[in-house]
Every structure is written in structure tokens, then in C-alpha cells.
Amino acid sequence: MAGLSRRRFLQGVAGFGAGVLSGCGGLPLRSGGKAHVVVVGGGFGGATAAKYLRLLDANIQVTLIEPKAKYITCPGSNWLFAGLTSLDQLTVDYQALQYRYGVKLLVDRVSSLDPARRSLRTLGGQSLSYDRLILSPGIDFRWDAIAGYDQAATEQFPHAWQAGLQTLLLARQLQAMPDGGVVLIAVPADPYRCPPGPYERASMMAYWLKQRKPRSKILILDAKRSFSKQTLFEAGWTKHYGYGTANSLIEWHSLADNPLLELNKQSRVLTSEFGDQFSGDVLNIIPPQTAAQIALQHGLTDSTAWCPVRPLTGQSLFDDFIHVIGDAAHYAPIPKSAFAANSEAKACALAVTSLINQTPIPEAHWLNTCYSLIAPEHGISVAGVYKLDAANAIMPVKGAGGVSAGTDGEAVALEADYTRAVYRSLMVDTFG
Amino acid sequence: MKRICYVAVALVASTLNAIAHAEIDARAIAFNCRNCHTESSLDSKSSIPSLKDLSAQRIRQALLDFKYDKKPATLMPRLAKGYSDAELAAVAEYLSRN
Ligand SMILES: Cc1cc2nc3c(=O)[nH]c(=O)nc-3n(C[C@H](O)[C@H](O)[C@H](O)COP(=O)(O)OP(=O)(O)OC[C@H]3O[C@@H](n4cnc5c(N)ncnc54)[C@H](O)[C@@H]3O)c2cc1C
Numbered sequence: 001m002a003g004l005s006r007r008r009f010l011q012g013v014a015g016f017g018a019g020v021l022s023g024c025g026g027l028p029l030r031s032g033g034k035a036h037v038v039v040v041g042g043g044f045g046g047a048t049a050a051k052y053l054r055l056l057d058a059n060i061q062v063t064l065i066e067p068k069a070k071y072i073t074c075p076g077s078n079w080l081f082a083g084l085t086s087l088d089q090l091t092v093d094y095q096a097l098q099y100r101y102g103v104k105l106l107v108d109r110v111s112s113l114d115p116a117r118r119s120l121r122t123l124g125g126q127s128l129s130y131d132r133l134i135l136s137p138g139i140d141f142r143w144d145a146i147a148g149y150d151q152a153a154t155e156q157f158p159h160a161w162q163a164g165l166q167t168l169l170l171a172r173q174l175q176a177m178p179d180g181g182v183v184l185i186a187v188p189a190d191p192y193r194c195p196p197g198p199y200e201r202a203s204m205m206a207y208w209l210k211q212r213k214p215r216s217k218i219l220i221l222d223a224k225r226s227f228s229k230q231t232l233f234e235a236g237w238t239k240h241y242g243y244g245t246a247n248s249l250i251e252w253h254s255l256a257d258n259p260l261l262e263l264n265k266q267s268r269v270l271t272s273e274f275g276d277q278f279s280g281d282v283l284n285i286i287p288p289q290t291a292a293q294i295a296l297q298h299g300l301t302d303s304t305a306w307c308p309v310r311p312l313t314g315q316s317l318f319d320d321f322i323h324v325i326g327d328a329a330h331y332a333p334i335p336k337s338a339f340a341a342n343s344e345a346k347a348c349a350l351a352v353t354s355l356i357n358q359t360p361i362p363e364a365h366w367l368n369t370c371y372s373l374i375a376p377e378h379g380i381s382v383a384g385v386y387k388l389d390a391a392n393a394i395m396p397v398k399g400a401g402g403v404s405a406g407t408d409g410e411a412v413a414l415e416a417d418y419t420r421a422v423y424r425s426l427m428v429d430t431f432g
Numbered sequence: 433m434k435r436i437c438y439v440a441v442a443l444v445a446s447t448l449n450a451i452a453h454a455e456i457d458a459r460a461i462a463f464n465c466r467n468c469h470t471e472s473s474l475d476s477k478s479s480i481p482s483l484k485d486l487s488a489q490r491i492r493q494a495l496l497d498f499k500y501d502k503k504p505a506t507l508m509p510r511l512a513k514g515y516s517d518a519e520l521a522a523v524a525e526y527l528s529r530n
Contacts, residue, residue, distance in 0.1 A: 052463065339467060346463040362457030367464040367514075369507065383507060385514025400514030406506060414479075415506050421468075421478045428470040 035060045035356045038120065038130040040110050040294065042066030042094060044073075044338040045136030045326025048345035048430045049352075054101040056353045062102075063128065067109040069093065071431070074194065075338045076423050077163040080171055082204040084376060090163060092431045100432075113298050115319050132352050134314070135300070135307075136326040136341065137292035138162075139193050142305075145288045146186075146270070148263035156265065157283040160201075161193060170284055174205060177281045179213035184280035186260055186270065187222045188288040191306070193327050193336045195228040196382070198286060200372035203233070206241045206249040207375050220252045221270070221278060223259055223288075228335075229372065229382050229403055236374030236412075291328035306330040311394050312364050313351035314344065323348050331366070333396055334386055339422075340368040342430055364388060371419035379415030380404050456519055458526035465527060483527050492524035 039050045042064055050064045070093045079085040097103040108122040119129040141159065143150045149157065160170040174183065183205060187198040202218050209216045227233070237243030237250050255272055262271045263285065270278045270285075290296060290305035300307045300316050307324040309316055311331060314323035325331075325348050326341035334340045347364040354361040366386040373379055384401040386394050404415055469483050483491060497503035499512035499520065512520065 342467055343464050347460065350457070350460055350463075360455070362460045363455055365461045365464060367467070367511065369467075369511075381507060383510045385511060397514040400512075401510055404506065405510075411506060417479045418506065421480045425468045425470045425478065425480060429466045432470070 035131045036129070037062050037132050037134060037352060037356075038128055039064045039134045039136065040066075040120075041136040041138060041292075041326070042068070042071055042105075043136060043138055043326065043341065044426075044430050045138075045341035045345045046134070047071075047094070047097060048342045049134050049136060049325060049349050050103045051097055051101050051430070052346050052349035053352060054103055056349055057357065058102070060353065060356060061104065063104045063106055064094065064097065065106045065108055065110055065122065065128075066094070067107065067123075069107050072163040072167075073338070073423075073427070074161070074163045074197075075426070077160070077167045078197065078201040078204045079373060080167055080204075081174060081201065082207040082373075082376065084204070084373075087164070087168060092427060094431070096432045110294055113294070113322075115298070115322065118321055130321070131356065132321055132323065134323045134325065134345075134348060134352065135295060135328065136324070136345065137294050137328050139289040139327050139336075140292050140296070142288045142290055145188075146260055146263050146285065148265055149285055149287060153263065153265055153285075157263070157285050159286050160284060161197075161286050161289075170282070173282045174208070177213065177216065180215040181213065181217075181281035182279075183209075183216065183218045183282040183284065184270070184278055185218065185220045186283075186285045186287075187220060187224070187227075188286055189223040189256075191332060191336060192286070192289045194370070195335050195337075196233075196370055196372045198222075199227060199229070199233045200374075201284070202250050203236065203241075203372070203374045206237070209249055210241060214249070216249065218250045219278070219280065220250065221260060222252060222254050223256060225254050225256045228370070229380055232380040232403055232407070233372075233374065235407060236378055236380065240375050240378065289327075291324075295324065295328050300324060302330075304330065310392070311388060312347075312361060312392065313355065314348035315351075323352060331394060334366055334368055334384065334394060335370065337368055337370050338430075339370065339426060340366065342426060343367045366394070369422065371415065371422055373416060373419050374412075375416075377416050378412045379417070379419040380412065381415055381418070456522045458519075458522040461515065461519055462523045462526040462530070465523065469527075486528060488521075488525045488528035491527055492521050495520040495524060 039046045050062050053062050070091050073090045076090050094105050098105050108124040110120050111123045113120045121127050158166045158170040160166040202220055205218055241249040258272045258274045260270050260272050268279050291301050291307050295301055295307050302308050307329045309324050309329050314325050316322045316324050325344040327336040343366045351361050369383040371381045382403045385397040389395040468480050471484050495512050498508040
């Protein structure tokens with residue numbers, strides 16, 4: 001046993017039973033010999049896919065295309081509102097992927113795909129062909145959902161749902177707000193990027209306001225009837241921020257039957273379907289989302305505006321040679337998180353190497369864990385273990401997963417510690 | 433070395449028995465452990481235990497203890513319950529070698 005190489009040992013284990021045979025085996029590789037996989041998008045999904053493809057099979061050439069030379073993570077970006085981090089600390093580059101794993105980086109934006117030729121073009125004028133394409137381009141926003149809230153309006157009313165200048169803008173507005181001011185957070189219906197994100201954001205803002213501007217209020221206007229980890233969030237808010245009392249720093253209101261329809265930029269007023277009006281000193285509007293433009297533009301989305309895929313391989317239902325992972329793809333019931341994008345990327349990398357090498361595709365396993373901070377020493381989590389059911393749909397494994405069990409001071413402090421540790425390890429596993 | 437070889441063979445054999453014809457590719461599960469258990473020198477002060485230098489036997493026992501609620505922890509009991517004993521054994525074997 002000890003004499004066997006790692007690869008042969010693994011193949012041995014994998015070979016115990018009949019595997020799933022590749023549907024597209026037998027097609028010649030375009031690049032004659034070495035397969036070329038192009039990965040679009042250097043976020044959590046794309047970076048993980050590029051790295052694991054190279055780890056799994058160093059004979060595969062991997063090109064990662066990403067317009068930004070450095071990536072700023074959304075995970076951890078809510079902590080900035082509590083003064084617990086900076087954009088610098090949330091920034092990572094692609095050096096390790098290039099030099100440690102041999103991923104070829106192209107700092108450019110994919111402008112169009114030519115699926116029939118299995119090639120693509122970039123804004124910078126490059127043309128690349130691929131044997132397989134992995135798209136992890138993230139999200140875009142529905143600018144038609146709240147009339148008046150368009151891209152230009154984000155300069156005044158940040159969504160801060162893609163980390164960077166938007167995050168800083170929102171933090172500055174919070175800091176400039178008078179004591180006794182109102183922060184309004186508008187939250188969309190499911191599905192959207194990071195289900196617990198808005199509530200972690202409210203928590204982190206409340207932590208900061210409690211010390212600096214304790215007479216202020218955060219008003220969450222939610223298009224949903226309930227939300228992720230609600231019981232844990234509300235217990236934490238009660239403990240730290242007077243939730244449920246007249247002086248609560250946080251109020252949560254469901255507008256499930258009365259959605260926000262319009263923003264008047266001049267008067268800073270949001271109006272709902274029944275004519276209710278809401279305003280505040282800071283308006284953080286998180287609009288409903290879609291898969292990123294590049295996916296929409298090439299017919300890789302369905303009527304939901306997300307990309308349907310065959311979960312085992314991540315292959316688009318519309319193109320066998322295009323795999324979609326991360327937030328852009330429909331992997332429900334797996335939520336749209338960085339942790340999930342990383343897990344989807346690994347399953348996809350295993351499937352892609354199997355398809356290229358015409359070996360059986362291993363059974364897919366996905367994992368998600370979403371940690372949130374309610375206060376610096378108060379963390380909570382929700383986890384899910386997923387695999388395919390008999391009909392090849394993703395299902396949560398019964399009896400596994402769920403929310404934090406322990407709610408005493410020691411347990412929540414431990415989970416706060418893990419929140420930070422898991423952020424760092426996820427960064428290493430994805431980009432390092 | 434000898435002892436480790438023996439454990440590995442025994443594990444693979446018991447795995448075989450337990451799962452009959454099902455396929456276990458330990459990588460598909462074990463890659464997901466690396467989200468948290470990265471073996472990085474960058475993060476030596478992490479509160480997440482390193483799996484480096486742990487034997488397959490120790491990892492397997494810990495996973496089974498998490499699964500059957502014999503070892504308390506904030507997260508691992510929720511995750512370990514998602515896998516069969518044979519899968520946990522295969523993962524332990526994989527992690528001890530990689
Ligand atoms: C406030 C907030 C907090 C969050 N906290 C957490 C958390 O604690 N834990 C967690 O797991 N998740 C968290 N998330 C969710 C997480 O950020 C996303 O789920 C994750 O980033 C998804 O990864 P992705 O690869 O699908 O997309 P992204 O990370 O968005 O990456 C997509 C990349 O594709 C690039 N791209 C787009 N179009 C093109 C093109 N045409 N050509 C080339 N490149 C292109 C973009 O530049 C981008 O870099 C949070 C999100 C928010 C907003």
C-alpha cells in the first residue's frame with residue numbers, strides 16, 4: 001500500500017463500483033494532447049476550480065480570466081461596519097494560483113462566447129479556445145425591480161453587495177450619520193447572494209452604533225416572511241441590541257405582501273405597493289439579483305435568471321461544454337455562499353478532469369457552512385451536507401446540518417472565533 | 433510504517449465490506465474538509481485543529497465520535513452525520529495521506 005502513489009491509491013478506491021460514465025467521452029481534444037480548461041471569474045468558485053483542476057491533473061492547462069488583478073471578498077466585508085477589518089485585509093491577489101499551481105492568469109473580461117467553436121473573446125481583444133469552459137461570474141442586479149434604483153443611484157444609495165468601493169461608501173455614510181439617525185436596509189426575496197448577509201450587516205452596524213451613536217436605529221425592510229438563522233439572530237439582537245424593546249437598535253419588518261416598488265432619489269423615499277413610505281439617513285438597498293451578464297447574454301439562464309445545471313458535473317443544461325458554478329448557477333437547496341461556491345468548484349473540477357480523461361465521474365458531495373458575527377464575541381452558524389437523490393436532484397442529507405446547537409456564552413464565543421478562522425482557511429483553500 | 437500499512441489495508445477491506453457495490457471516492461468528500469482544515473503555515477494560530485500528522489485511525493475515530501455524539505463540538509457533529517461510517521473511514525484514510 002505504502003508504495004502506491006497517491007493517485008493510484010485513489011483510483012483504486014474510486015474503482016470499487018461502477019462509476020457514472022462520461023456523457024461526452026470520445027470527442028477529440030481541441031488542443032491536441034493537452035486539454036485546455038478556461039475558467040471565467042476569479043471569485044470563490046473560479047479560483048477554487050482553477051486550483052483544484054491543476055491539483056487533480058497537472059496535464060490540464062488552466063487559464064483563469066478575471067478583469068481585476070486583485071479580488072476583494074464579500075465574506076468579512078460586513079465586519080468593516082463594526083470597525084473590525086479593512087478593505088486591505090479583505091483583498092487577495094492571484095500570485096499563488098499562478099506560481100504555486102501553474103494557473104495561467106489573464107486579467108481581462110470575457111466579452112462574448114462562441115459555444116459552437118468552443119471559443120471566447122475578451123474585451124482586450126484576445127480569442128481563446130477551450131475544451132471545457134467553467135463559468136463562475138457571480139451576480140448582477142435587477143435594476144428594474146425598484147423603479148428609480150438604477151446603477152447611477154448606487155453612488156448615493158449603496159448596495160454594498162459586491163465588496164469594494166460600495167462597502168466603503170456605506171461605511172462612510174454610517175459614520176457621517178447623526179446620533180439618532182435611521183439606517184434602512186432593504187432586503188430582497190430569495191434566492192440571492194448570501195442569505196444571512198443582510199442580518200449580519202445589521203448586527204455589525206448595530207455593534208458600532210451602540211458605542212458611537214446609541215440613539216440610532218436600523219430598520220430592515222424584508223421582502224421575505226422569515227430569514228436565515230432568524231431565531232439565532234433575534235436571540236443575539238435581544239442580548240446585545242435591545243431587540244424587541246422600544247429602544248432596540250434593530251427593527252425587522254417583513255414586507256412580503258407589500259414589496260418596495262419605487263425610490264425617489266430627491267426625497268430619499270422608498271414607496272411600497274400599498275403606498276407606505278420609508279426613509280432614512282442611510283439607505284442600503286440590496287436589489288434582487290440575477291446570474292452575471294455574461295451568462296444572461298448567452299442564453300445560459302432560464303426564466304429564473306439563474307443558470308440551470310446538471311449538478312453532478314455542473315454542465316449547463318444548454319451546453320455540454322460549459323459548466324457553471326457559484327452564485328450564478330442554480331444549485332438550490334444549496335445557498336449562494338462563498339463556502340458553497342468553493343464546494344461546487346471542487347465537485348466540478350473532479351467531474352471535468354474525469355470527462356477529459358474519460359474516467360468515471362465520482363459521486364458528488366457538497367458542503368456549506370455559513371458563519372455570521374452578531375458581535376465580535378458572538379458567532380452563529382448554519383451548515384448543510386448535500387448529495388444527489390435518486391432523481392439526480394440535490395438534497396440535504398437528512399439528520400445532518402442545521403444551525404448552531406449551543407447558545408451559551410462559551411459556545412457563541414467559540415463560534416465567533418471559528419467565524420474568523422474559517423474565513424482565513426477558506427481564503428487559503430481558495431486562493432493560497 | 434508496517435503498522436500504518438496494516439491499518440490502511442484493514443480499512444480499505446472493511447470499507448469494501450460495508451459498502452458492497454457503492455462507489456466511494458474519498459476525494460469528493462475530503463476536498464470539502466480543506467475549506468477549514470487547510471494545512472497552511474500562514475495560519476498557525478488558527479483555532480481549527482490541523483489534521484497534519486494524524487493517523488487514519490485517529491481521524492476515523494474522531495469522525496465517528498462526532499457522528500454518534502460521543503465527542504462534543506460546535507460544528508463537526510452536524511457535518512459527520514451526513515456520511516456513512518464507510519465514507520468517514522475512506523475520508524480519514526485520504527486525509528492521513530494527503
Ligand atoms: C456582504 C456579504 C457577505 C458575505 N459573507 C459571506 C460569508 O461570510 N461566507 C460565505 O460563504 N459567503 C459570503 N458571501 C457570499 C459570497 O460573497 C458569494 O457567494 C461568493 O462570492 C460567490 O462566488 P462566485 O465565484 O460565484 O462569485 P464572485 O465571488 O462574485 O466572483 C465572480 C468573479 O467573476 C468576475 N467576472 C464576472 N463577469 C466576468 C466576465 N465577463 N469575464 C471575466 N470575469 C468576470 C468578477 O469580476 C468576479 O471577480 C457574502 C456576500 C456578501 C454580499
